[in-house]
Amino acid sequence: MSTQPHTTTPQDRSDDEEPLLSVDDLRTRIRTERETIHAVDGVSFTVNRGETVCLVGESGSGKSVTCESLTGIVPQPPAEIIGGTVEFKGRNLLEASESTLRSIRGTEIAHVFQNPQSALDPVYTVGDQLVEAITIHEEISESDARERASELLRQVGIPNAPTRIDDYPHEFSGGMQQRVAIAIALAADPALLIADEPTTAVDVTVQARLIELLRELTDGGMSVLLITHDLRVAAALADRVLVMFGGTIVERGPIEALYSQPAHPYTRSLFDSYDGLSRRGDRSARGDIPTDGCRFRDECPHAIDACAGGDQPPFYTVDDRKTHGASCLYYGPEHDPAPILHDDAAVNTLIEEPTDD
Amino acid sequence: MSEPDDPNRFERVDWDEIDRSGRLHTPTRTAFIVAMVLFAALYALESSNVISLGWRLELLDWVILLGVAVLLSLVVVPAVRQRDLTLRVLGRLVSRPIHAAAVGFLAVLSFVAVVGPIIVGSPELAFQHRFHAPYGFTSEAGWHADCLGTMTAGEGVTRYCEGSLTYPLGTDHRGHPLGHLLIEGARIALYVLVFTAAFVVPLAAIVGILAGFRGGRIDDLLMGYVDIQLCIPAIVVFFIGYMYWNVSLLLLLVMFGLFSWGGIARLVRSETLQRREDGYVLVARSLGASPLYIAKRHIVPNITNTLIPAVFHLLALLVLVEAGVAFLGFHHIELYSWGSTIQEGLDPPLTGIGFVMDPHEIWWVSTFPAIALTLTLASLKLVGDGLRDALDPRRTH
Numbered sequence: 118m119s120t121q122p123h124t125t126t127p128q129d130r131s132d133d134e135e136p137l138l139s140v141d142d143l144r145t146r147i148r149t150e151r152e153t154i155h156a157v158d159g160v161s162f163t164v165n166r167g168e169t170v171c172l173v174g175e176s177g178s179g180k181s182v183t184c185e186s187l188t189g190i191v192p193q194p195p196a197e198i199i200g201g202t203v204e205f206k207g208r209n210l211l212e213a214s215e216s217t218l219r220s221i222r223g224t225e226i227a228h229v230f231q232n233p234q235s236a237l238d239p240v241y242t243v244g245d246q247l248v249e250a251i252t253i254h255e256e257i258s259e260s261d262a263r264e265r266a267s268e269l270l271r272q273v274g275i276p277n278a279p280t281r282i283d284d285y286p287h288e289f290s291g292g293m294q295q296r297v298a299i300a301i302a303l304a305a306d307p308a309l310l311i312a313d314e315p316t317t318a319v320d321v322t323v324q325a326r327l328i329e330l331l332r333e334l335t336d337g338g339m340s341v342l343l344i345t346h347d348l349r350v351a352a353a354l355a356d357r358v359l360v361m362f363g364g365t366i367v368e369r370g371p372i373e374a375l376y377s378q379p380a381h382p383y384t385r386s387l388f389d390s391y392d393g394l395s396r397r398g399d400r401s402a403r404g405d406i407p408t409d410g411c412r413f414r415d416e417c418p419h420a421i422d423a424c425a426g427g428d429q430p431p432f433y434t435v436d437d438r439k440t441h442g443a444s445c446l447y448y449g450p451e452h453d454p455a456p457i458l459h460d461d462a463a464v465n466t467l468i469e470e471p472t473d474d
Numbered sequence: 475m476s477e478p479d480d481p482n483r484f485e486r487v488d489w490d491e492i493d494r495s496g497r498l499h500t501p502t503r504t505a506f507i508v509a510m511v512l513f514a515a516l517y518a519l520e521s522s523n524v525i526s527l528g529w530r531l532e533l534l535d536w537v538i539l540l541g542v543a544v545l546l547s548l549v550v551v552p553a554v555r556q557r558d559l560t561l562r563v564l565g566r567l568v569s570r571p572i573h574a575a576a577v578g579f580l581a582v583l584s585f586v587a588v589v590g591p592i593i594v595g596s597p598e599l600a601f602q603h604r605f606h607a608p609y610g611f612t613s614e615a616g617w618h619a620d621c622l623g624t625m626t627a628g629e630g631v632t633r634y635c636e637g638s639l640t641y642p643l644g645t646d647h648r649g650h651p652l653g654h655l656l657i658e659g660a661r662i663a664l665y666v667l668v669f670t671a672a673f674v675v676p677l678a679a680i681v682g683i684l685a686g687f688r689g690g691r692i693d694d695l696l697m698g699y700v701d702i703q704l705c706i707p708a709i710v711v712f713f714i715g716y717m718y719w720n721v722s723l724l725l726l727l728v729m730f731g732l733f734s735w736g737g738i739a740r741l742v743r744s745e746t747l748q749r750r751e752d753g754y755v756l757v758a759r760s761l762g763a764s765p766l767y768i769a770k771r772h773i774v775p776n777i778t779n780t781l782i783p784a785v786f787h788l789l790a791l792l793v794l795v796e797a798g799v800a801f802l803g804f805h806h807i808e809l810y811s812w813g814s815t816i817q818e819g820l821d822p823p824l825t826g827i828g829f830v831m832d833p834h835e836i837w838w839v840s841t842f843p844a845i846a847l848t849l850t851l852a853s854l855k856l857v858g859d860g861l862r863d864a865l866d867p868r869r870t871h
Contacts, residue, residue: 190759194690222762230760235753240775240867246754249771250761285867301757 135207136163137340138187138226138309143201145179145186148194155408156182156196158364159429164309164342169335171343171355171372173387179364180344181231184311188226189218206308224254227302231314233294236301237286243270243297244282250304269300274330292323296330309340316350328353348387352376357440360384363412365429370441380435380443383413411445419447501555505547513543534724538665541672548676566864573860576853583850587664590657597658597810600649605836607637608644608652614835644838646818650810652842659812659843662723663850666796667789669727674792675785678735682742683769687750697743700736708733712799722806723796730795738784745777752776779862786858790851797847812843819843 145157156179164170172180185191186198187210203210205226210218222228230236237246247266248259257265263282270278273296286294295315302310315331316324331354335341345351351358351372358375360368360383368381379385406412407425414424423446424430432442433449446452517536531539553560568574606622607613613635621635637644643652685696712729719725749755750773758768774781797813799805805814819840822831833840 188760190756219762219764222760224762228757228760230753230756232753236757238754238758238772238776253761253763287868298757301761305761 137166137168137206138164138342139202139204140183140187141202141204143183143186143198143203145182145191145196145198147182147196155364157186158408158412159201160361160364160366161201162359162366162369164340166308166340167338169341169343169354169356171345171351171358172361173345173348173351173358174361175346175387178361180346180361181313183361184228184313184342184344187311188222188228189215190222190228220254223250223307224305225307226309226311227305227307229295229299229302229310229312229315232318233291233298234286234318236298237289237294239286242283242285243289246286247282247297247301247304250301254305265304266300269303270297272303273297273300274326275300290323292319292327295319295323295327299330299334303334307339309342310334311342311344313344314346315343316345316347324350348376360387363406365412366444367411367413367429368443368445369432370435370438374435374438374441378435378441380441380448381413381445382417382419384443386416421446502548502552505551506544509543509547513540534665534722534727537724537727538668541668544672544676545668563861563864567857567860570860573856576856576860579849579853580857583660583853584664586657587660591661594654594657597648597650597654600645603641603645603649604647606635606641606645606649608838609637609639609642611637611644611838613637643842644836646815646836646839647822652815652838655810655815656812656842656846658810659815659846662796662809662811663793663847665723666727666793669731670789670792671785674731674735674788675738678738678788679742679774679781681735682739683746683773685739686743686746687765687769687773689747693743697740700739703733704736704740706733708795709799713804716804720806721804723809726796726799726805727792730792734788734792734795738781738788741780741784742777745780746773749773749776775865778865782862782865783855783858786854786861789858790854793850793854794847812847815843816840816847 140163141161143157143160144155147154147156158179160179160183162170162172172183174180182191182196186196187203187205189198189210191198198211201211205221208217208221210221213221237243241249244263244266247269248262251257251262251265252259267278267282270282275281275293275296281289286297289297295318299312299315302312312331316327319327328350331341331343335354341354343351343354355372358368358370358372359366360375360381362383368375368379368384370380375384379388407415409428410426411417411420411424411430414420417424430444430446430449432444433446435441435443435448442448516539520531568577603622605613622638622640624636641651641653643656645651646655681696681700685693708730711733712726715725715729746769752772755768755772758772763771797811797816800809800811800813801817803814803817805811817840819836819838820833822833822836822839
């Protein structure tokens with residue numbers, strides 16, 4: 118494992134460029150009859166134009182709620198966005214009216230969801246649903262829309278698109294359904310694509326091809342916010358990675374820096390889990406996640422008294438790379454991160470070996 | 475906004491109709507408005523005697539006419555606009571002989587109910603021809619003043635006759651031909667169907683979808699009301715109305731119509747609650763669709779497989795209820811419902827004045843309306859099931 122700082126990262130961007138999406142201190146809570154869950158608890162990040170940002174974390178860490186809060190499609194109630202700003206192209210989406218949000222959804226920010234089987238309405242042909250997605254914001258004739266739909270299907274790699282356009286979703290395989298779902302998301306040519314675990318519900322071979330498709334999109338200059346729990350998917354696609362735990366982001370950084378030197382203890386345990394080294398039990402075996410201080414402290418082998426109380430620690434730079442930050446006191450001025458970095462051999466080879474083979 | 479969600483619209487929405495903000499002129503809405511304006515104009519002109527239709531229209535007829543206008547604009551206009559789909563669904567519907575027979579029966583029933591009364595007019599009293607047996611049978615009670623068929627036996631005022639082709643289905647105690655009474659009964663059944671389909675079903679569907687889709691306080695309020703309503707027996711309310719107003723079919727339709735939609739509303743709500751969690755609803759939201767649009771385009775078509783059989787069940791139920799109430803005698807005396815005819819066949823009115831007559835001696839009076847009623851109910855159920863299957867694209871292969 119190298120602890121040498123990377124002198125350059127290709128993802129370093131000039132500071133003067135206005136980010137496409139800038140999320141600041143986003144908070145969403147979910148109220149149930151028994152309790153209130155702070156699903157998103159002060160999340161801040163940015164997505165630049167043409168950049169692919171990957172949100173990784175385990176199930177229940179708040180990834181999906183974060184993304185659904187951005188455009189307000191998280192079901193309210195039970196969810197409630199209680200604070201923060203989501204600035205997209207200079208507009209604060211959290212203060213926008215519902216009709217403004219509607220005009221942004223689909224055309225500016227589109228979503229792809231995890232489960233392709235339920236993402237398509239079973240009673241309409243895929244062509245109908247594509248035409249729906251195209252015409253929902255744009256007044257064009259049906260024949261033009263169908264032509265676009267056919268083109269979109271071809272673009273996402275559906276063979277025989279012109280004939281398959283009149284098929285119903287149940288006549289497609291899971292991978293093909295996800296391609297259609299991606300085509301629907303792309304219908305209005307959005308500036309930002311939010312893909313929520315797009316490769317999770319399909320089998321491994323199909324996953325590889327979907328990653329290939331997503332990579333074509335990201336290479337094509339589209340901004341993508343990708344949610345995944347799979348570090349290999351992130352490795353294949355991301356420019357930057359955000360690691361999420363307990364509703365907060367605990368580490369962020371360019372993919373190469375973060376993968377070569379995972380800094381936060383949670384990130385390191387996440388990498389360990391890939392090598393079968395994880396000492397963490399199953400989520401159900403663990404207690405509740407703390408709602409203050411460092412959310413990971415109960416499971417952290419390095420936790421100290423200072424980890425409790427207050428907010429999630431601020432981001433401290435790792436190895437003086439300002440793009441790589443970890444929300445861990447050990448990286449602060451008063452502590453030395455050496456115990457974490459030398460804890461175990463959290464070396465990962467994921468970055469060197471992209472997944473789709 | 476208030477356009478009722480009609481359960482028969484399905485699958486391919488034509489793209490002009492996609493909900494764009496500020497877009498009011500969809501063909502269905504236009505048809506609805508035109509139908510309503512025509513209806514209002516007709517009503518105004520007729521009731522102020524500017525024009526005469528040649529026959530007197532009761533309030534009931536106006537209500538049914540309004541129902542026809544509603545059904546035309548909300549079901550027929552979209553069906554014709556999407557005729558490819560309509561034809562495909564119809565083709566699937568009649569692909570099974572039993573469903574085809576049921577559709578055929580309902581078509582004949584509707585046709586007879588509309589055209590029959592115009593051709594044969596109102597039944598007239600002909601006591602001299604009472605209790606004629608159907609063609610091919612012989613009367614068992616000697617009540618005939620005139621024998622139209624061959625007289626088989628007779629002595630004094632007692633005559634036994636064979637049925638004749640003048641009254642192929644026989645006559646009742648007033649000398650009304652049974653065929654005539656069946657036509658009148660069919661008209662009443664059609665009234666019940668039109669009223670229910672045009673007013674009760676949209677109400678139930680809208681309330682159910684609203685409650686399921688909006689949730690929260692609206693849901694509590696609507697479903698609370700439905701629960702109360704489900705506790706009140708419609709027949710009691712009908713009898714209360716019966717005490718204060720003239721008995722009429724309209725009273726029956728309104729009372730039973732108002733108190734019978736709760737079940738469907740609950741069903742629609744629970745289906746809506748499930749459907750709104752489906753991925754495609756979230757996808758539609760993520761594409762910027764409005765709640766109304768999602769309800770119309772994604773919720774309604776996906777609950778049809780529950781809604782359609784329930785609707786046809788309600789239609790059958792209300793036809794049966796009307797017959798039952800008429801059987802009990804709480805019907806308008808000039809309306810020859812199947813139920814009242816059955817009752818008159820089972821309890822011959824002449825027994826009250828000292829004559830003894832067994833119901834089996836005039837079996838045809840109760841049997842034919844009972845057959846018509848049974849076939850109607852069975853057809854409604856079958857068409858409901860068939861339509862559900864035909865509308866489900868997953869069953870096409």
